Amino acid sequence: MAEQTTQSNRVDAQKLDPNMKLEQTGELGLKWLSPKERPFRLSGFPWFHQDGVYRRMPVQPKHELPPAVNQLANSTAGGQIAFRTDSPRLAIRVELTGKANMYHMPATGQCGFDIYLGEPGDQQYFGTTRYDHTQLSYEVVLYEFPNTELRHVTLNFPLYQGVKEVSIGIAAGSRIEEPLPYRTGKKVIVYGTSITQGGCATRPGMAYTNILSRRIPLEFVNLGFSGNGRGEPEVARVLTEIEDPALLVLDYEANAVGVELMKRTLPEFIRIYREAHPGVPILVVSKIQYARERFEPALLRLRLDMKKVEMDTVEMYRSQGDANIHFFDGTALLGTDSYNECTVDGVHPTDLGFLRMADTLTPVLQELLHRELT
Known part of the structure; x- marks a missing residue:
């Protein structure tokens, strides 16, 4: 009897809701x-x-x-x-x-x-x-x-x-x-983490790089590596091979683990890329706020310390005459209020989170890419 009750209470929305049924293609010719x-x-x-x-x-x-x-x-x-x-x-x-x-x-x-x-x-x-x-x-x-x-x-x-x-x-x-052509043949390269890769968008078009690609008529290359975008020099050297870059975005802080790794990798990653592409704009983006930061002060301090490393690195290059390197504070990427409602697990954005990220970054990228877009 208990088993029958369990069976009768089981919910299969795909059978009950015609809007959720799977597509059946059949012979379409x-x-x-x-x-x-x-x-x-x-x-x-x-x-x-x-x-x-x-x-x-x-x-x-x-x-x-x-x-x-x-x-x-x-x-x-x-x-x-x-x-x-x-x-x-x-x-x-x-x-x-x-x-x-x-x-x-x-x-x-x-x-x-x-x-x-x-x-x-x-x-x-x-x-x-x-x-x-x-x-x-x-x-x-x-x-x-x-x-x-x-x-x-x-x-x-x-x-x-x-x-x-x-x-x-x-x-x-x-x-x-053929589709309508891009504005130019140049590419926006975005290197980073699982968030860059698109975790955890409900569908591909909601990854923030894909949202940006609909607003900025250039090819976007998503080089987000889940849990493994750590700024390795080998990866930087491979990135230099991508032809016709218009902009390089570095958004890998969340995978850098700690301050010492960021201090070691970020200046070297930029140096390697800059040697190959001396005039390409580089944008360093610090990471989003995590929901637990409100309750775990050490997590907040780590983010602020990591952000300082990124800011100091960018300023070092600018003081040496590199005017094409820039920093963006990712604290604002999910908005300054209710940002903790924009993730699926306190870390990875929902579609709302990705939309907010794209909304925040759109004018930043448009300004850096103005030469390519005019």
Whole structure:
């Protein structure tokens, strides 16, 4: 009797709510295309032309990467597919390298794609892949319209898993065209932590680098490495290989562990990068406030001490004549009030937290990139 009661009380919202049912594609008669080929544009994978895989670091780097960074580079955070099509129906077929496996981040953010429609400057969210998160592959209809019309499409890659293969399905007889070009061919490179990578956004488009990419018409390269963005010199040397940088953002304080590590890594990271790119603006961003700081004074002191190291390092370079290095106080990134309501675990932002971060950083980046945007 007790077992029957338990069964009757069990809730399965996907069966009870039609809005939560998984997509069933069936036989759609679509033509499947690879985004690796023109006229599709792939962004966020600087070494794709060399290695041909969806990866954020080179497969065989000239400088040996820390093992964890090398593995995390297979997460496709920040990757994007852009194109235009007049197909009334659009679908996606995805083969993942791993399943969703986190307790505090939805499968849609870890392993899903989301879609934005509209030209740069007017990209509007349309939907997210609804798939069985227990599977390693899925096929989902992204949209189905009654009319044929040329639409500008941007798809954001998963944030916390890798993608072996992805294909785009369009109706037979429909056409694919190149997306509208970026303002320039230069890139904004953002190096940092799990927060940079997008943990714990509910869907890829809500990672703060992806939000910024919709506001600033340049390619963004997300080099956030969960728990492992620690400012290693080997990583700095690999970053110097990325061609046509417009700006380097360093947002790795949260992984630097302590003051001594930050003192040792930050000046050297900047030195290595500056030798290769003497005129590229560099923005050092200190970390967000953690919720526990209100109750643990030692945690607050650590953040303030780390921030001072970053400020002092930037000031040292500026005093030596480097006017293209800047500091931004991350204390304000989540807002000055109710900031502790913007995370999923006291550390990693929710979508609201990421939106606040992007809102705060947008004018900062626009000012540093004014030459590229005018």
